[in-house]
Amino acid sequence: MxxxxxxxxxxxxxxxxxxxxxxxxxxxxxxxxxxxxALALKEENLPFKKEIKVDLTFNSEKIGKYFLDFF
Structure with a gap:
């Protein structure tokens, strides 16, 4: 593990x-x-960002964009 x-x-x-x-x-x-x-994270005072756009790659090649729910 x-x-x-x-x-x-x-x-x-x-x-x-x-x-x-x-x-x-x-x-x-x-x-x-x-x-x-998001509400539960706020209640626990954990900082976060929502819907962050990131590059999606395959074999080190950019193939598009993707949104992370939380970061």
Whole structure:
């Protein structure tokens, strides 16, 4: 298993994601989970940016753009 670079932060974020999913369940559109995760991150005072545009590459070649939900 790979070693986590930021284990404490990683566990905190995963905990937030599980909390959101357990409260909402699995039947809603993605945008509602994004909103709930953003609220939960704010409640935990975790800084983040939403919908960051990044280059998508394949074999070191740029093939397009992609949006990360959170960064």
């Amino acid at each position: 790979a070693e986590l670079i930021y284990p404490e932060l990683s566990y905190k974020v995963v905990g937030i994601l599980f909390k959101v999913h357990s409260k909402l369940g699995g039947e809603y559109q993605e945008k509602y989970y994004q909103r709930a995760v």
